[in-house]
Amino acid sequence: MDKTKTVYIETYGCQMNVADSEVVLSILSSAGYVRTPELSRADVILVNTCAVRENAEQRVYGRLGDFKFYKKGNPAVIVGVLGCMAERLRKDLMQSESSVDLVIGPDEYRRLPELITNAFEGEKGIAVRLSRVENYDDILPLRTDGLSAWVSVMRGCDKFCTFCVVPFTRGRERSRSLTSVVREVQELAARGFKEVTLLGQNVNSYLDDDGDRDFADLLASVARVDETLRVRFTTSHPQDVSPKLIGTIARHDNICNYIHLPVQSGSDRILRLMNRTYTADHYLRLVETIKKTIPDVSLSTDIIAGFPTETEQDHAMTLELLKAVEYDGAFTFKYSPRENTKAWQMGDDVPEQVKIDRLNQIIDLQREVSNRKNRTLIGSTVEVLVEGESKKSPDDFCGRTDTNRMVVFPKAQTVAGDYAYVRIERANSATLFGSVIARSHKSETRLAANE
Ligand code: 5AD
Ligand code: SF4
Numbered sequence: 009m010d011k012t013k014t015v016y017i018e019t020y021g022c023q024m025n026v027a028d029s030e031v032v033l034s035i036l037s038s039a040g041y042v043r044t045p046e047l048s049r050a051d052v053i054l055v056n057t058c059a060v061r062e063n064a065e066q067r068v069y070g071r072l073g074d075f076k077f078y079k080k081g082n083p084a085v086i087v088g089v090l091g092c093m094a095e096r097l098r099k100d101l102m103q104s105e106s107s108v109d110l111v112i113g114p115d116e117y118r119r120l121p122e123l124i125t126n127a128f129e130g131e132k133g134i135a136v137r138l139s140r141v142e143n144y145d146d147i148l149p150l151r152t153d154g155l156s157a158w159v160s161v162m163r164g165c166d167k168f169c170t171f172c173v174v175p176f177t178r179g180r181e182r183s184r185s186l187t188s189v190v191r192e193v194q195e196l197a198a199r200g201f202k203e204v205t206l207l208g209q210n211v212n213s214y215l216d217d218d219g220d221r222d223f224a225d226l227l228a229s230v231a232r233v234d235e236t237l238r239v240r241f242t243t244s245h246p247q248d249v250s251p252k253l254i255g256t257i258a259r260h261d262n263i264c265n266y267i268h269l270p271v272q273s274g275s276d277r278i279l280r281l282m283n284r285t286y287t288a289d290h291y292l293r294l295v296e297t298i299k300k301t302i303p304d305v306s307l308s309t310d311i312i313a314g315f316p317t318e319t320e321q322d323h324a325m326t327l328e329l330l331k332a333v334e335y336d337g338a339f340t341f342k343y344s345p346r347e348n349t350k351a352w353q354m355g356d357d358v359p360e361q362v363k364i365d366r367l368n369q370i371i372d373l374q375r376e377v378s379n380r381k382n383r384t385l386i387g388s389t390v391e392v393l394v395e396g397e398s399k400k401s402p403d404d405f406c407g408r409t410d411t412n413r414m415v416v417f418p419k420a421q422t423v424a425g426d427y428a429y430v431r432i433e434r435a436n437s438a439t440l441f442g443s444v445i446a447r448s449h450k451s452e453t454r455l456a457a458n459e
Contacts, residue, residue, distance in 0.1 A: 013124075015041045016050035020068060021058025023242065024178075024207055025091055027158040029056045030149030032090065032117050037150055039121035047078070052086045052124055057093035059173050061344035065093055069105070076107035086127045088112060088120075092177035096347075098136050108132075114163070114178050115139040138179035145184045148192065155202045155395060155425055161189050161226065162208035167245060169272070170283045170350035171312065171343065174209055183208075186216040190229050197234040202393055202425055206230065206241040212248040223248075224256040231260040236427070236450045238393060238410065242268045246294055247285045251301075258302045265302050266336075266412040269295075270310035274329030275322035278315050281354065288329055295333050306411035308337040311370055314363030315343045316354035323366045330373055336381060336411065338374040342367055375437045382413065382435035389431045390415065390440070391448055396424045415440045426451040 015036050019029045032054065033043055044050055053075055058064040068089075075087050088110035089101055095113035102108050109127045112120060113136035123133035143163055151157055162183040165174045193204055206227070208214060214223035223241075231239050239262055246269055257263045273279055276287045286294075298305055311326060330338065342363040345356045392407035398416045399406070406416045407428070415430050416439055422428045427448035434441040 013041050013051040014044040014049050015052040015054060016044050016047050017054040017056060018071065019056045021056070021060065021064060021092065023158050023205065024160060024163075024209060025056050025058060027149060027160040027207055028091065028114060028117070029054075030151055030158070031144050031147050031160075032056070032120060033150040034147050035117055035120055036124075041121075043150070050085060052088065053078075054088045054090055057089055057091040059092035059096045059177055059346070061341060061346075063344070068093055072105045072107055076105065079107050084128075086110065086124060088124070088127075090114075090117070092173065095136050095138070095177040096173060099134060102132060102134065110134070111136065113138065115142040117144070118142075140180050141182060143182050143184045145188050148195075153199065155200075155393070157196050157201045157204050158207050159189060159192055159196070159204050160184070160207045162211060162214045165209040166213070167210055167247075167285075168283060168350075170281065170354075171315065171346065173346045173349060176348060178209060181210065181213055183214045183216060185218075186221050186226050186229060189226060190233060193230050193233045193237070197237050200425070202236065203238040203240065204230065206239070209243065210245050210248070211241050212244045212250075212253060222250075222252070224250065224253040227253070227263055228256050228260065231263050235262050237262060239263045240266065240412075244269050246271070246291055249294060249298070251297070254298055254301045257305075264410045264412065265304055266306045266308075266410065267298065268308045268310075269298075271329060271333075272310060272312050273315060273318075273322065274326035275318070276325075278318055278322050281317065281351070282312075282315060283350070288325065292329070292332060304411065306336040306413070307333060308339070308412070309333070309335050310339045310341065312341050312343050313366040313370060314358035316345075316351055316357055318343075318358055318366075323369075327369065327373055330370065330377065334377050334381060335374065336378060336413070338370065340367055340370050340374070379435075379437035382437060382440055385413075385432045385440060386435055387432065389429050389445055390442075392417075392428050392430050394422045394424050394426045394428055409440075413440055414438065415442060417442050417444055420444065422447060422451075 017029050019025050057068045086109045087107050090112050094111045101111050109132050111134045115138050116135035119135050164179045164181045166181045168175050212223045274288050345352050390409045392415045394405050394407040398404040404416050405419050417430050421444045427450040429445045430442040431445050432440045432442040
Protein backbone atom coordinates (compact mmCIF):
# COMPACT_ATOMS: atom_id res chain seq x y z
CA MET A 9 0.00 0.00 0.00
CA ASP A 10 1.47 3.40 -0.94
CA LYS A 11 -0.25 5.54 1.71
CA THR A 12 -1.85 4.36 4.94
CA LYS A 13 -5.49 3.72 4.21
CA THR A 14 -8.21 4.63 6.68
CA VAL A 15 -11.35 2.71 7.54
CA TYR A 16 -14.58 4.03 9.00
CA ILE A 17 -17.05 1.53 10.45
CA GLU A 18 -20.67 1.85 11.57
CA THR A 19 -22.27 -0.94 13.56
CA TYR A 20 -25.97 -1.80 13.79
CA GLY A 21 -27.83 -4.51 15.69
CA CYS A 22 -26.79 -6.69 18.61
CA GLN A 23 -23.67 -6.72 20.82
CA MET A 24 -22.38 -9.60 18.76
CA ASN A 25 -22.02 -7.14 15.89
CA VAL A 26 -20.18 -4.69 18.13
CA ALA A 27 -17.76 -7.51 19.02
CA ASP A 28 -17.46 -8.53 15.35
CA SER A 29 -16.61 -4.96 14.33
CA GLU A 30 -13.69 -5.12 16.78
CA VAL A 31 -12.53 -8.35 15.10
CA VAL A 32 -12.83 -6.67 11.68
CA LEU A 33 -10.78 -3.69 12.88
CA SER A 34 -8.15 -6.04 14.27
CA ILE A 35 -7.87 -7.89 10.94
CA LEU A 36 -7.63 -4.61 9.03
CA SER A 37 -5.16 -3.11 11.45
CA SER A 38 -2.83 -6.11 10.93
CA ALA A 39 -3.11 -5.41 7.21
CA GLY A 40 -1.98 -1.80 7.74
CA TYR A 41 -5.30 0.06 7.90
CA VAL A 42 -5.99 2.73 10.50
CA ARG A 43 -9.40 3.34 12.00
CA THR A 44 -10.93 6.80 11.64
CA PRO A 45 -14.00 8.05 13.49
CA GLU A 46 -14.57 10.59 10.70
CA LEU A 47 -16.39 9.60 7.56
CA SER A 48 -14.75 12.44 5.62
CA ARG A 49 -11.30 10.93 6.19
CA ALA A 50 -12.24 7.38 5.19
CA ASP A 51 -10.84 5.44 2.23
CA VAL A 52 -13.08 2.53 3.18
CA ILE A 53 -16.58 2.75 4.68
CA LEU A 54 -17.92 -0.42 6.31
CA VAL A 55 -21.43 -0.98 7.64
CA ASN A 56 -21.90 -3.95 9.94
CA THR A 57 -25.57 -4.79 9.61
CA CYS A 58 -28.49 -6.54 11.30
CA ALA A 59 -31.25 -8.44 9.50
CA VAL A 60 -33.34 -9.58 12.45
CA ARG A 61 -36.24 -7.22 11.73
CA GLU A 62 -37.39 -5.25 8.70
CA ASN A 63 -36.86 -1.85 10.36
CA ALA A 64 -33.20 -2.70 11.13
CA GLU A 65 -32.68 -3.29 7.42
CA GLN A 66 -34.52 -0.10 6.48
CA ARG A 67 -32.15 1.94 8.62
CA VAL A 68 -29.17 0.45 6.81
CA TYR A 69 -30.74 1.12 3.41
CA GLY A 70 -31.16 4.73 4.52
CA ARG A 71 -27.46 4.89 5.40
CA LEU A 72 -26.44 3.28 2.11
CA GLY A 73 -28.45 6.04 0.39
CA ASP A 74 -26.32 8.62 2.24
CA PHE A 75 -23.12 6.84 1.19
CA LYS A 76 -24.27 6.71 -2.43
CA PHE A 77 -24.65 10.48 -2.36
CA TYR A 78 -21.27 10.83 -0.61
CA LYS A 79 -19.59 8.65 -3.24
CA LYS A 80 -20.67 11.03 -6.01
CA GLY A 81 -18.20 13.56 -4.59
CA ASN A 82 -15.67 10.91 -3.50
CA PRO A 83 -15.73 8.19 -6.14
CA ALA A 84 -12.54 6.48 -4.87
CA VAL A 85 -14.14 5.52 -1.55
CA ILE A 86 -14.98 1.82 -1.11
CA VAL A 87 -18.28 0.93 0.59
CA GLY A 88 -18.66 -2.52 2.15
CA VAL A 89 -21.68 -4.16 3.75
CA LEU A 90 -20.83 -6.69 6.47
CA GLY A 91 -22.86 -8.93 8.75
CA CYS A 92 -26.32 -10.43 8.64
CA MET A 93 -27.79 -8.32 5.80
CA ALA A 94 -24.78 -9.18 3.64
CA GLU A 95 -25.42 -12.85 4.30
CA ARG A 96 -29.17 -12.63 3.75
CA LEU A 97 -29.28 -10.43 0.65
CA ARG A 98 -25.95 -11.31 -1.02
CA LYS A 99 -25.73 -10.22 -4.68
CA ASP A 100 -29.10 -8.45 -4.50
CA LEU A 101 -27.54 -5.88 -2.23
CA MET A 102 -24.95 -4.97 -4.84
CA GLN A 103 -27.54 -4.85 -7.58
CA SER A 104 -30.04 -2.73 -5.67
CA GLU A 105 -27.44 -0.41 -4.15
CA SER A 106 -24.95 0.73 -6.76
CA SER A 107 -22.85 2.38 -4.04
CA VAL A 108 -21.90 -1.03 -2.58
CA ASP A 109 -18.50 -2.46 -3.62
CA LEU A 110 -18.21 -5.29 -1.13
CA VAL A 111 -20.66 -7.72 0.48
CA ILE A 112 -19.11 -9.84 3.22
CA GLY A 113 -20.86 -12.28 5.55
CA PRO A 114 -19.99 -12.89 9.23
CA ASP A 115 -17.66 -15.85 8.60
CA GLU A 116 -15.56 -14.25 5.86
CA TYR A 117 -13.92 -11.33 7.64
CA ARG A 118 -10.41 -12.74 7.21
CA ARG A 119 -10.78 -12.07 3.47
CA LEU A 120 -11.45 -8.36 3.95
CA PRO A 121 -7.89 -7.11 3.23
CA GLU A 122 -7.72 -9.06 -0.04
CA LEU A 123 -11.21 -8.02 -1.13
CA ILE A 124 -10.64 -4.36 -0.27
CA THR A 125 -7.39 -4.35 -2.28
CA ASN A 126 -9.25 -5.79 -5.26
CA ALA A 127 -12.01 -3.24 -4.81
CA PHE A 128 -9.48 -0.40 -5.03
CA GLU A 129 -8.57 -1.87 -8.41
CA GLY A 130 -12.18 -1.72 -9.51
CA GLU A 131 -13.29 -5.27 -8.77
CA LYS A 132 -16.47 -5.62 -6.71
CA GLY A 133 -16.34 -8.48 -4.23
CA ILE A 134 -18.74 -10.83 -2.55
CA ALA A 135 -17.89 -13.38 0.14
CA VAL A 136 -20.79 -14.97 2.00
CA ARG A 137 -19.76 -18.56 2.67
CA LEU A 138 -20.77 -19.72 6.14
CA SER A 139 -18.31 -21.86 8.06
CA ARG A 140 -18.76 -24.65 10.59
CA VAL A 141 -15.47 -23.81 12.29
CA GLU A 142 -14.61 -20.11 11.95
CA ASN A 143 -14.57 -18.58 15.44
CA TYR A 144 -11.80 -15.97 15.07
CA ASP A 145 -10.24 -17.57 18.15
CA ASP A 146 -6.73 -16.36 17.30
CA ILE A 147 -7.73 -12.74 16.63
CA LEU A 148 -7.50 -10.28 19.49
CA PRO A 149 -10.31 -7.76 18.90
CA LEU A 150 -9.20 -4.15 18.57
CA ARG A 151 -10.80 -2.39 21.53
CA THR A 152 -10.57 1.15 22.78
CA ASP A 153 -9.62 1.30 26.46
CA GLY A 154 -12.61 1.42 28.74
CA LEU A 155 -14.36 -0.28 31.63
CA SER A 156 -16.51 -2.77 29.86
CA ALA A 157 -15.61 -5.23 27.10
CA TRP A 158 -17.59 -7.63 24.93
CA VAL A 159 -16.02 -11.05 24.54
CA SER A 160 -17.56 -13.30 21.95
CA VAL A 161 -17.32 -16.96 23.08
CA MET A 162 -19.50 -18.78 20.56
CA ARG A 163 -21.00 -18.01 17.17
CA GLY A 164 -24.09 -19.07 15.29
CA CYS A 165 -27.31 -20.69 16.44
CA ASP A 166 -28.83 -24.15 15.98
CA LYS A 167 -32.18 -23.41 17.61
CA PHE A 168 -34.15 -22.43 14.51
CA CYS A 169 -36.88 -20.44 16.18
CA THR A 170 -39.34 -20.11 13.31
CA PHE A 171 -39.33 -16.29 13.27
CA CYS A 172 -35.57 -15.83 13.28
CA VAL A 173 -33.03 -15.32 10.48
CA VAL A 174 -29.97 -15.79 12.69
CA PRO A 175 -29.44 -19.52 11.98
CA PHE A 176 -29.38 -18.60 8.26
CA THR A 177 -27.22 -15.48 8.52
CA ARG A 178 -24.76 -16.68 11.16
CA GLY A 179 -24.76 -20.41 10.53
CA ARG A 180 -24.16 -23.33 12.86
CA GLU A 181 -23.10 -23.08 16.51
CA ARG A 182 -19.40 -23.25 17.25
CA SER A 183 -17.40 -22.27 20.33
CA ARG A 184 -14.00 -20.79 21.01
CA SER A 185 -11.57 -22.67 23.22
CA LEU A 186 -11.87 -22.07 26.96
CA THR A 187 -8.13 -21.41 27.25
CA SER A 188 -8.21 -18.65 24.66
CA VAL A 189 -11.27 -16.94 26.20
CA VAL A 190 -9.63 -17.01 29.65
CA ARG A 191 -6.37 -15.63 28.22
CA GLU A 192 -8.27 -12.77 26.56
CA VAL A 193 -10.06 -11.94 29.81
CA GLN A 194 -6.75 -11.96 31.72
CA GLU A 195 -5.40 -9.40 29.26
CA LEU A 196 -8.51 -7.27 29.63
CA ALA A 197 -8.25 -7.32 33.43
CA ALA A 198 -4.56 -6.35 33.21
CA ARG A 199 -5.50 -3.45 30.91
CA GLY A 200 -7.90 -2.11 33.55
CA PHE A 201 -11.25 -3.33 32.25
CA LYS A 202 -13.70 -3.87 35.14
CA GLU A 203 -16.47 -5.76 33.38
CA VAL A 204 -16.66 -8.39 30.65
CA THR A 205 -19.79 -9.64 28.93
CA LEU A 206 -19.47 -13.10 27.40
CA LEU A 207 -21.41 -13.11 24.16
CA GLY A 208 -23.09 -15.67 22.00
CA GLN A 209 -26.39 -15.81 20.12
CA ASN A 210 -27.09 -18.74 22.35
CA VAL A 211 -24.31 -18.41 24.87
CA ASN A 212 -25.30 -21.21 27.23
CA SER A 213 -24.91 -23.89 24.58
CA TYR A 214 -21.17 -23.10 24.70
CA LEU A 215 -19.00 -26.23 24.57
CA ASP A 216 -15.22 -26.08 24.67
CA ASP A 217 -13.48 -27.72 21.69
CA ASP A 218 -12.39 -30.62 23.93
CA GLY A 219 -16.14 -31.31 24.24
CA ASP A 220 -16.42 -31.55 28.02
CA ARG A 221 -16.33 -28.05 29.45
CA ASP A 222 -19.69 -26.31 29.19
CA PHE A 223 -20.79 -22.73 29.70
CA ALA A 224 -20.92 -23.06 33.50
CA ASP A 225 -17.26 -24.20 33.45
CA LEU A 226 -16.32 -21.30 31.20
CA LEU A 227 -18.11 -18.78 33.46
CA ALA A 228 -16.38 -20.16 36.56
CA SER A 229 -12.95 -20.00 34.87
CA VAL A 230 -13.54 -16.42 33.74
CA ALA A 231 -14.82 -15.42 37.19
CA ARG A 232 -11.63 -16.75 38.78
CA VAL A 233 -9.42 -14.48 36.64
CA ASP A 234 -9.97 -11.47 38.94
CA GLU A 235 -12.53 -11.13 41.71
CA THR A 236 -12.92 -7.38 41.06
CA LEU A 237 -13.90 -8.04 37.45
CA ARG A 238 -17.64 -8.28 36.87
CA VAL A 239 -18.73 -11.06 34.60
CA ARG A 240 -21.93 -10.82 32.56
CA PHE A 241 -23.26 -12.95 29.71
CA THR A 242 -25.95 -12.87 27.06
CA THR A 243 -28.13 -14.33 25.49
CA SER A 244 -29.48 -17.43 27.24
CA HIS A 245 -32.01 -19.80 25.72
CA PRO A 246 -34.28 -21.19 28.49
CA GLN A 247 -33.73 -24.74 27.22
CA ASP A 248 -30.02 -24.63 28.05
CA VAL A 249 -30.11 -23.06 31.52
CA SER A 250 -28.92 -25.99 33.62
CA PRO A 251 -28.99 -26.32 37.43
CA LYS A 252 -25.18 -26.38 37.22
CA LEU A 253 -25.19 -22.98 35.49
CA ILE A 254 -27.59 -21.49 38.05
CA GLY A 255 -25.40 -22.88 40.87
CA THR A 256 -22.27 -21.37 39.30
CA ILE A 257 -23.86 -17.91 39.10
CA ALA A 258 -24.97 -18.19 42.73
CA ARG A 259 -21.53 -19.34 43.95
CA HIS A 260 -19.37 -16.64 42.38
CA ASP A 261 -19.72 -13.12 43.77
CA ASN A 262 -18.43 -11.47 40.64
CA ILE A 263 -20.76 -13.28 38.23
CA CYS A 264 -23.58 -10.80 38.02
CA ASN A 265 -26.96 -11.84 39.35
CA TYR A 266 -28.63 -10.94 36.13
CA ILE A 267 -29.98 -13.22 33.42
CA HIS A 268 -31.44 -12.14 30.11
CA LEU A 269 -33.85 -14.99 29.46
CA PRO A 270 -36.03 -14.35 26.40
CA VAL A 271 -39.47 -15.95 26.67
CA GLN A 272 -40.98 -14.46 23.44
CA SER A 273 -44.60 -15.36 24.36
CA GLY A 274 -46.70 -16.62 27.26
CA SER A 275 -48.94 -18.83 25.12
CA ASP A 276 -48.01 -22.51 24.69
CA ARG A 277 -49.67 -22.59 21.29
CA ILE A 278 -47.56 -19.67 20.05
CA LEU A 279 -44.41 -21.03 21.72
CA ARG A 280 -44.95 -24.28 19.81
CA LEU A 281 -45.41 -22.41 16.52
CA MET A 282 -42.22 -20.49 17.34
CA ASN A 283 -40.33 -23.76 17.99
CA ARG A 284 -39.16 -22.46 21.35
CA THR A 285 -39.06 -26.01 22.85
CA TYR A 286 -40.60 -25.08 26.25
CA THR A 287 -44.04 -24.32 27.62
CA ALA A 288 -44.97 -21.32 29.76
CA ASP A 289 -45.15 -23.69 32.70
CA HIS A 290 -41.61 -25.05 32.11
CA TYR A 291 -40.35 -21.51 31.84
CA LEU A 292 -42.07 -20.44 35.08
CA ARG A 293 -40.62 -23.44 36.91
CA LEU A 294 -37.16 -22.53 35.63
CA VAL A 295 -37.66 -18.96 36.87
CA GLU A 296 -38.71 -20.30 40.25
CA THR A 297 -35.54 -22.41 40.53
CA ILE A 298 -33.40 -19.44 39.50
CA LYS A 299 -35.05 -17.15 42.06
CA LYS A 300 -34.69 -19.74 44.80
CA THR A 301 -31.01 -20.37 44.09
CA ILE A 302 -30.03 -16.72 43.43
CA PRO A 303 -32.28 -14.78 45.83
CA ASP A 304 -31.75 -11.20 44.54
CA VAL A 305 -31.53 -12.19 40.86
CA SER A 306 -32.71 -9.80 38.23
CA LEU A 307 -34.30 -11.10 35.03
CA SER A 308 -35.04 -9.54 31.68
CA THR A 309 -36.71 -10.88 28.57
CA ASP A 310 -37.54 -10.43 24.88
CA ILE A 311 -41.18 -10.49 23.78
CA ILE A 312 -42.62 -10.58 20.28
CA ALA A 313 -46.10 -9.10 19.82
CA GLY A 314 -48.29 -10.20 16.93
CA PHE A 315 -46.68 -13.47 15.87
CA PRO A 316 -48.80 -15.14 13.11
CA THR A 317 -52.21 -16.32 14.40
CA GLU A 318 -51.72 -14.68 17.82
CA THR A 319 -55.16 -14.07 19.36
CA GLU A 320 -56.24 -11.75 22.16
CA GLN A 321 -56.22 -14.80 24.39
CA ASP A 322 -52.60 -15.64 23.49
CA HIS A 323 -51.64 -12.04 24.12
CA ALA A 324 -53.39 -12.10 27.51
CA MET A 325 -51.26 -15.12 28.44
CA THR A 326 -48.12 -13.12 27.66
CA LEU A 327 -49.33 -10.36 29.99
CA GLU A 328 -50.06 -12.96 32.68
CA LEU A 329 -46.58 -14.41 32.34
CA LEU A 330 -45.02 -10.94 32.64
CA LYS A 331 -46.98 -10.43 35.87
CA ALA A 332 -45.96 -13.83 37.21
CA VAL A 333 -42.23 -13.44 36.53
CA GLU A 334 -41.94 -9.75 37.44
CA TYR A 335 -39.04 -9.02 35.13
CA ASP A 336 -36.72 -6.13 35.77
CA GLY A 337 -36.78 -5.23 32.10
CA ALA A 338 -38.21 -6.35 28.78
CA PHE A 339 -37.16 -5.78 25.18
CA THR A 340 -40.33 -5.79 23.14
CA PHE A 341 -40.75 -6.17 19.40
CA LYS A 342 -43.51 -6.23 16.84
CA TYR A 343 -43.36 -9.43 14.82
CA SER A 344 -41.53 -8.80 11.56
CA PRO A 345 -41.83 -11.48 8.86
CA ARG A 346 -38.45 -12.61 7.50
CA GLU A 347 -38.19 -14.31 4.13
CA ASN A 348 -37.16 -18.00 4.14
CA THR A 349 -37.98 -18.55 7.80
CA LYS A 350 -40.70 -21.07 8.70
CA ALA A 351 -42.90 -18.35 10.18
CA TRP A 352 -42.78 -16.51 6.83
CA GLN A 353 -44.97 -19.29 5.42
CA MET A 354 -47.51 -18.79 8.22
CA GLY A 355 -48.39 -15.37 6.80
CA ASP A 356 -48.48 -12.13 8.76
CA ASP A 357 -52.11 -12.02 9.74
CA VAL A 358 -52.12 -9.81 12.84
CA PRO A 359 -53.01 -6.29 11.66
CA GLU A 360 -50.36 -3.60 12.26
CA GLN A 361 -52.59 -1.59 14.62
CA VAL A 362 -53.30 -4.70 16.71
CA LYS A 363 -49.56 -5.39 16.96
CA ILE A 364 -48.98 -1.80 18.08
CA ASP A 365 -51.76 -1.98 20.69
CA ARG A 366 -50.46 -5.27 22.11
CA LEU A 367 -46.91 -3.98 22.15
CA ASN A 368 -48.01 -0.88 24.04
CA GLN A 369 -49.90 -2.95 26.59
CA ILE A 370 -46.78 -5.04 27.18
CA ILE A 371 -44.59 -1.94 27.51
CA ASP A 372 -47.04 -0.24 29.93
CA LEU A 373 -47.34 -3.33 32.11
CA GLN A 374 -43.57 -3.82 32.25
CA ARG A 375 -43.05 -0.15 33.11
CA GLU A 376 -45.44 -0.54 36.03
CA VAL A 377 -43.63 -3.67 37.25
CA SER A 378 -40.16 -2.11 36.88
CA ASN A 379 -41.31 1.02 38.66
CA ARG A 380 -42.73 -0.95 41.57
CA LYS A 381 -39.65 -3.17 41.86
CA ASN A 382 -37.25 -0.23 41.69
CA ARG A 383 -39.18 1.65 44.36
CA THR A 384 -38.76 -1.22 46.81
CA LEU A 385 -35.03 -0.41 46.71
CA ILE A 386 -35.53 3.08 48.15
CA GLY A 387 -33.70 3.23 51.47
CA SER A 388 -31.38 0.33 50.66
CA THR A 389 -27.69 0.49 49.76
CA VAL A 390 -26.44 -0.99 46.49
CA GLU A 391 -22.95 -1.57 45.12
CA VAL A 392 -22.34 0.22 41.82
CA LEU A 393 -19.53 0.12 39.28
CA VAL A 394 -19.01 3.81 38.47
CA GLU A 395 -19.12 4.16 34.67
CA GLY A 396 -18.77 7.92 34.12
CA GLU A 397 -20.79 11.08 33.76
CA SER A 398 -24.55 10.76 33.65
CA LYS A 399 -25.87 11.63 30.19
CA LYS A 400 -28.62 13.81 31.62
CA SER A 401 -26.80 15.70 34.39
CA PRO A 402 -23.14 16.81 34.23
CA ASP A 403 -22.89 17.02 38.04
CA ASP A 404 -23.71 13.34 38.42
CA PHE A 405 -22.06 10.02 37.74
CA CYS A 406 -23.91 6.94 36.62
CA GLY A 407 -23.17 3.27 37.07
CA ARG A 408 -24.84 -0.11 37.25
CA THR A 409 -25.62 -2.53 40.01
CA ASP A 410 -24.65 -6.14 39.58
CA THR A 411 -28.32 -6.71 38.72
CA ASN A 412 -27.91 -4.26 35.80
CA ARG A 413 -29.95 -1.40 37.26
CA MET A 414 -28.84 2.09 36.28
CA VAL A 415 -27.99 4.33 39.25
CA VAL A 416 -27.37 8.11 39.16
CA PHE A 417 -25.59 9.92 42.03
CA PRO A 418 -23.58 13.13 42.71
CA LYS A 419 -19.95 12.97 41.59
CA ALA A 420 -18.20 13.50 44.94
CA GLN A 421 -16.00 10.73 46.46
CA THR A 422 -15.57 8.44 43.46
CA VAL A 423 -14.00 8.17 40.01
CA ALA A 424 -14.98 6.09 36.99
CA GLY A 425 -13.87 2.50 37.51
CA ASP A 426 -14.51 2.56 41.28
CA TYR A 427 -17.00 0.38 43.01
CA ALA A 428 -19.16 2.52 45.30
CA TYR A 429 -21.91 1.93 47.83
CA VAL A 430 -24.87 4.12 46.96
CA ARG A 431 -27.89 4.68 49.17
CA ILE A 432 -31.02 4.84 47.05
CA GLU A 433 -33.31 7.83 47.63
CA ARG A 434 -35.55 7.93 44.56
CA ALA A 435 -36.53 5.61 41.74
CA ASN A 436 -38.50 5.42 38.53
CA SER A 437 -39.03 2.52 36.12
CA ALA A 438 -35.64 2.98 34.42
CA THR A 439 -33.28 4.55 36.99
CA LEU A 440 -32.40 4.65 40.67
CA PHE A 441 -31.12 7.89 42.25
CA GLY A 442 -29.04 8.16 45.43
CA SER A 443 -25.80 9.30 47.12
CA VAL A 444 -22.48 7.63 47.68
CA ILE A 445 -21.96 6.31 51.18
CA ALA A 446 -18.49 4.87 50.67
CA ARG A 447 -16.12 3.45 48.13
CA SER A 448 -16.17 -0.33 48.15
CA HIS A 449 -13.17 -2.32 49.34
CA LYS A 450 -12.78 -3.53 45.75
CA SER A 451 -11.81 0.01 44.65
CA GLU A 452 -9.27 0.18 47.45
CA THR A 453 -7.74 -3.09 46.32
CA ARG A 454 -7.42 -1.54 42.91
CA LEU A 455 -5.76 1.63 44.24
CA ALA A 456 -3.41 -0.38 46.39
CA ALA A 457 -2.53 -2.57 43.43
CA ASN A 458 -1.75 0.53 41.36
CA GLU A 459 0.53 2.06 43.96
N1 5AD B 1 -39.66 -10.25 14.46
C1 5AD B 1 -39.65 -9.62 15.65
N2 5AD B 1 -38.73 -9.84 16.59
C2 5AD B 1 -37.77 -10.74 16.32
N3 5AD B 1 -36.73 -11.16 17.06
C3 5AD B 1 -36.02 -12.07 16.34
N4 5AD B 1 -36.61 -12.23 15.14
C4 5AD B 1 -37.70 -11.43 15.11
C5 5AD B 1 -38.70 -11.16 14.15
N5 5AD B 1 -38.72 -11.78 12.97
C6 5AD B 1 -36.49 -10.72 18.43
C7 5AD B 1 -36.57 -11.88 19.42
C8 5AD B 1 -35.14 -12.12 19.79
C9 5AD B 1 -34.57 -10.72 19.68
C10 5AD B 1 -33.09 -10.64 19.57
O1 5AD B 1 -35.17 -10.21 18.52
O2 5AD B 1 -37.32 -11.45 20.53
O3 5AD B 1 -34.99 -12.65 21.09
FE1 SF4 C 1 -32.81 -16.62 16.76
FE2 SF4 C 1 -33.94 -18.43 18.41
FE3 SF4 C 1 -31.33 -18.61 17.81
FE4 SF4 C 1 -32.18 -16.62 19.39
S1 SF4 C 1 -32.27 -18.84 19.88
S2 SF4 C 1 -30.75 -16.43 17.64
S3 SF4 C 1 -34.19 -16.17 18.51
S4 SF4 C 1 -33.03 -18.85 16.37
